[in-house]
Amino acid sequence: MRSHGEEMLRTARMQKFRAVVSQRARDATVARLHEVGVVQLKEISELEVARKALGEEVHEISSLLIKFKEIQEFLKTKQYSRAVKVKDPTYEQILKDTKKLLRKLEPKLNVLRTKNKELGEKKQELLAQKEVIENFHEIKFPLKYLRSTDEIYVVVGQITEERLPGFSESVRDALAHKVFFASVGKGKTRTVIVACRAKDQLKLSPLLYRYEVGILELPPMAEVPRKALKSIEKKLAEIEKVAADVDRKAKKLAKTNAKKINSLTELLGIQKERLECGAIFGYTDATVLIEGWVPTKEIGELETILGKTTKRRYIFRTYDPQIAEIEKVPIELENPKVVKDFEFVTGMYGLPKYDEIDPTPFLSITFALFFAICLSDAGYGLVLGLFMASGIWFAKAFPRDLRRMMIVCAIFTVVMGALLGGWFGKGPLWVDPIKNPIPILKLAVFIGIFHIILAFGAVAALKDVFRKDWKNLILNHIPRVLIVIGFFGLGFCALGIGLREFGINFVFPKMNLFEAFNPFAPAAAIVVAFRIMLYVGLGVGMAGAVLMARGLRERLSGPINVVYSITGLVADAASYSRLMALGIATSIIAYAINYIIGWLYGGLSPKLSAISVVLVVPLLAVLAVVFIVGHCFNIFINTLGGFIHTMRLHYVEFFGKFYEGGGEKFAPFKAKRMFTKV
Numbered sequence: 013m014r015s016h017g018e019e020m021l022r023t024a025r026m027q028k029f030r031a032v033v034s035q036r037a038r039d040a041t042v043a044r045l046h047e048v049g050v051v052q053l054k055e056i057s058e059l060e061v062a063r064k065a066l067g068e069e070v071h072e073i074s075s076l077l078i079k080f081k082e083i084q085e086f087l088k089t090k091q092y093s094r095a096v097k098v099k100d101p102t103y104e105q106i107l108k109d110t111k112k113l114l115r116k117l118e119p120k121l122n123v124l125r126t127k128n129k130e131l132g133e134k135k136q137e138l139l140a141q142k143e144v145i146e147n148f149h150e151i152k153f154p155l156k157y158l159r160s161t162d163e164i165y166v167v168v169g170q171i172t173e174e175r176l177p178g179f180s181e182s183v184r185d186a187l188a189h190k191v192f193f194a195s196v197g198k199g200k201t202r203t204v205i206v207a208c209r210a211k212d213q214l215k216l217s218p219l220l221y222r223y224e225v226g227i228l229e230l231p232p233m234a235e236v237p238r239k240a241l242k243s244i245e246k247k248l249a250e251i252e253k254v255a256a257d258v259d260r261k262a263k264k265l266a267k268t269n270a271k272k273i274n275s276l277t278e279l280l281g282i283q284k285e286r287l288e289c290g291a292i293f294g295y296t297d298a299t300v301l302i303e304g305w306v307p308t309k310e311i312g313e314l315e316t317i318l319g320k321t322t323k324r325r326y327i328f329r330t331y332d333p334q335i336a337e338i339e340k341v342p343i344e345l346e347n348p349k350v351v352k353d354f355e356f357v358t359g360m361y362g363l364p365k366y367d368e369i370d371p372t373p374f375l376s377i378t379f380a381l382f383f384a385i386c387l388s389d390a391g392y393g394l395v396l397g398l399f400m401a402s403g404i405w406f407a408k409a410f411p412r413d414l415r416r417m418m419i420v421c422a423i424f425t426v427v428m429g430a431l432l433g434g435w436f437g438k439g440p441l442w443v444d445p446i447k448n449p450i451p452i453l454k455l456a457v458f459i460g461i462f463h464i465i466l467a468f469g470a471v472a473a474l475k476d477v478f479r480k481d482w483k484n485l486i487l488n489h490i491p492r493v494l495i496v497i498g499f500f501g502l503g504f505c506a507l508g509i510g511l512r513e514f515g516i517n518f519v520f521p522k523m524n525l526f527e528a529f530n531p532f533a534p535a536a537a538i539v540v541a542f543r544i545m546l547y548v549g550l551g552v553g554m555a556g557a558v559l560m561a562r563g564l565r566e567r568l569s570g571p572i573n574v575v576y577s578i579t580g581l582v583a584d585a586a587s588y589s590r591l592m593a594l595g596i597a598t599s600i601i602a603y604a605i606n607y608i609i610g611w612l613y614g615g616l617s618p619k620l621s622a623i624s625v626v627l628v629v630p631l632l633a634v635l636a637v638v639f640i641v642g643h644c645f646n647i648f649i650n651t652l653g654g655f656i657h658t659m660r661l662h663y664v665e666f667f668g669k670f671y672e673g674g675g676e677k678f679a680p681f682k683a684k685r686m687f688t689k690v
Contacts, residue, residue, distance in 0.1 A: 021369050021474060023675070024344035025308040028337070030301065031318055032327040038293075038300045040321040042286050043100055047690060048317060049682025050310040052342050056294035056303050064295055069103060070287045073280055076110050080277040083121060087262055092270035098279070098688045106283055110276050117269065124262055131255050135248065142244045147228050148237040150196035150203055156234035158205065165213045166205070169225040173200050179223040186215050203228070274687035282683045289681065305342050305678070306330070333366060341366035343675035351376040353417040361663055362673035369475045371671065376420070378463060378666070379658055383421045384428035385456070386654030388445065388595035389602060391436040392647045393425025432595060436643055437602025443513065445596045446603060451513035452592040460588025461500050463666055464581065469493040472670035487556025491549040491574075498546025499578055500585065502528045505539050550574065584665050590657050598650045605642035609635055 029051070033041050045051055084090065101109070147170065148155065160166045171179055180193055183206060192207040204225065208216055220227070233240045266273075294301035306314050311330060318326045333341045343363045345355050347370070354376040364370055387393060399407055400415045400422065407415060429435075431442040432452065443451045468489050476485035501520075506529075508522035521536045528535075531543050557570025612635060667673075 021373060022346075022478065023364060023366060023368075023370055024346045024678070026305050026333060026341050026344075026366065026678075027308050027311060027330040028303070028333060029306050029311075029314065029328065029330045030303050031329075032299050032301055033318065033322050034325060035295070035298060035300055037322040037325070038290070039103075039286075041302070041318065042289060044317045044321050045314075046282065046286055046681055046683045047100070048313065049680040050313050050317075051304045051306045051681055052679055053289055053292060053302065053304040053681045055292040056301055062295045064291060064293070066288065066291050070284065072107070073103070073284050073287065076107070076114070077277070077280040077284055079114065080110065080273065080280060083117065084273055084277050086121070086125065087266035087270070087273065089266045089270040089273045092267050093274040093687055095685070095687055095689050096271055096275055098275060098690060100690045101279065103283055103287070106276070106279050109272075110280060113269070113272055113276060117265070117273075120265060124258055124265070127258050128255070131251050131258070135251050135255075138244050138248055138251070141231055141233075142241065142248075144229060144231045145233070145237050145240050145244070147203065148231070149241065151205070151237050154234055154236050155230060155240070158230055160210070163210055164207055165210045165216070166207045167216070167220065167225075167227060168203065168205050168230065169220065169227045170201050171195075171204055171223060171225045173202060175223045176202050176204070179204070179219065179225065182219050182223070183216065186219060187212050271687075278685060278687045282685075285681075285683070304681070307344060307678070338366050339674070340676075342678035344678035345370055345372060347372050347376075350416075350420060353413045353420065354379060356411065356413045356417055357659065357662070360659075361667060361671070363675035363677055365672055365675050367475075367479050368672055368675075369471050369478070369670070371471060371667065374466060374471060375662060378466075379662060380421045380424040381428070381459070382591060382658040382661060383654045384424035385432070385452075385459075385591045386594035386598070386657060387425045387647075387650055388429050388598050389433040389436065390426045390429035391434075392598070392602075392643070392650070393422045393429050395644075395647055396425065396651060397422030433599045433602065437599060437606050445592070445599045449592060449596055452595055453589060454509070454513065456588045456591040457585055459591065460585045460661075460665070461496065463588070463661075464584055464669065465493055465496055467666050467669035468496065475670060483556075483560065487552060487560060491553035491556060492577075494545040494549030495553065495578065496581060498542045498544070498549060499581060501542035502539065502546060505535075505542070587665055588661065590661070594650065594653055594657060597653075598646065601646045601650070602643065605639065605646065608642070609639050612638075 031041075045053075148168070151158075158166050158168055176195060180195070183191055183193055187208050190209065190212070192205070194205045195202045196205070197203045206216065219225075231240070235243075294303075315328060318328055343366060345352070345358070345363070347355065351373050354372050357375055357379060358364075358370070358372045384393070387396070397419050400410075400418045410418075430440070432440055432445055434440040434444075445452045472489045473485055473493075476482070476489060504520040505523050506525045508520060510519035511517075512519075521539055523533075523535065523539065527533045528539065529543075529546075531547060535543075553574040554571035557574050558567050561567040561570050
């Protein structure tokens with residue numbers, strides 16, 4: 013039996029199940045499984061068992077479902093109906109009810125659809141005409157005068173303002189002034205009208221091309237453009253009036269039949285899913301073989317369902333996943349409520365494999381802590397938490413689990429911010445990061461080293477324990493932990509780092525770099541301990557690289573890579589300094605906002621007594637607005653930066669040490685009900 017701690021660190025235990033039921037009990041069994049939703053069905057793997065193709069029932073119900081979804085969309089019935097109680101109907105009953113309702117609705121719907129289509133087409137035609145006529149709105153005479161005849165050729169087009177003089181002169185010269193030329197409109201684009209003898213058309217055409225005149229298609233109207241536009245506007249208003257009447261009739265029809273339309277559409281979809289799943293079962297002359305995955309905790313529920321639907325005439329077996337099936341086992345994460353919200357971050361990276369560790373419990377603490385250091389202001393944490401908990405429309409734009417996760421991060425920020433950045437940039441309890449950033453840098457590096465040790469020494473090691481991969485644990489992950497502790501411990505000795513800023517009266521023994529890493533140089537006991545850890549870790553790690561290598565090349569390069577990996581550890585630890593950088597950035601911006609407000613107020617305060625109250629209040633209100641807007645901007649930009657960089661530290665520096673990922677989410681065979689209740 014697994015402990016509670018192990019339950020938290022692993023995904024939900026799954027069992028592969030096989031059940032044999034009679035063909036008579038198949039529909040009842042499938043329906044009950046669909047309602048309860050405790051299993052994920054899979055395609056039968058037994059080659060000797062027959063399979064069935066999808067029957068005509070699926071095609072018929074699919075056709076009806078398409079029609080009902082179109083009706084649902086056309087009438088917008090989803091907004092009118094609430095869930096209704098129904099008895100789980102049979103396939104035949106659903107077909108009978110849907111066809112009956114379809115016979116009732118289709119004549120009315122066809123009339124409304126046809127009218128709607130006609131109105132839409134007429135409206136588009138009028139809008140197109142309006143768009144064309146608007147190009148002629150500057151013309152004051154009837155459009156019929158602009159049509160070409162056998163003797164006169166007329167062209168109307170648009171030309172840019174700078175080309176107009178040259179075009180006008182060229183046209184008059186080319187046609188020997190036997191031409192009518194006019195331009196209307198203002199702005200950078202002008203409308204030109206050119207009328208000449210029909211026989212001179214060939215002289216005019218090259219000029220139209222040279223000066224890039226855009227020819228306008230003359231609308232099929234004879235009256236003055238402004239009068240034509242008014243006529244079109246009147247027709248459009250009439251169409252809108254008729255369309256509103258059609259819409260009222262559609263709404264009335266929707267309100268009257270919404271309950272039936274919505275419930276039957278949902279029942280059709282549910283029945284379609286049940287019929288389609290039959291294609292993945294195995295069949296004999298009298299029985300049906302069902303196969304799938306079930307969470308171990310739901311096996312009792314599954315047996316109860318089989319017993320009730322088959323009158324206890326069934327065969328049921330469960331199996332532990334085999335090694336070859338590990339990657340196919342569906343994943344369901346099991347975490348307490350507060351931790352569960354952080355599955356949002358884990359899911360963005362990818363679900364773990366079945367035999368991996370679920371990193372969410374570790375993530376729920378370190379993610380909130382890193383974010384708090386990045387935001388580093390208690391006031392900002394309080395505002396962020398209240399915003400996420402407020403339920404206002406803008407906050408609801410974020411997923412619910414993300415909002416709850418950010419509330420936890422905000423609580424951490426209030427505590428950490430009170431120590432580091434104070435309240436809106438004032439009064440930190442522990443250290444002011446602007447005046448003295450070194451303690452924050454030490455904190456960030458110590459946290460980074462701890463995070464790396466956690467990745468190798470806890471999460472990766474536990475994964476080896478759960479997989480019973482003792483060789484990888486002893487020859488790979490334990491040596492890595494020893495290397496990390498030994499290397500950084502000796503590095504701190506070479507730097508002579510102290511912990512007094514954290515209230516700990518301890519300083520690492522100061523030594524020069526060569527002496528610290530020299531295994532034969534005399535040193536304090538703690539230095540000797542660090543040396544032992546480093547060199548034992550290197551020795552075992554190099555030996556492990558040779559023993560676990562698969563070829564000569566790996567045997568030669570493996571030990572070198574173990575030594576070279578130390579440079580990667582330095583880079584990883586240095587990467588956590590971004591926590592300090594972001595925390596200081598938040599404090600600096602908050603300080604700058606407060607400084608600007610104080611400077612403005614200081615400059616105005618001597619004059620406030622001489623200014624009337626009518627002016628004082630607006631001035632103080634402006635300062636308050638600047639204060640609020642400035643700090644809101646700082647909250648937004650640094651919340652975004654803190655979230656992104658915290659994710660980066662986890663995905664690259666933490667997950668990269670142990671995580672494989674690639675698991676597929678457990679997708680239970682479950683009916684999705686919104687408009688019906690069984």
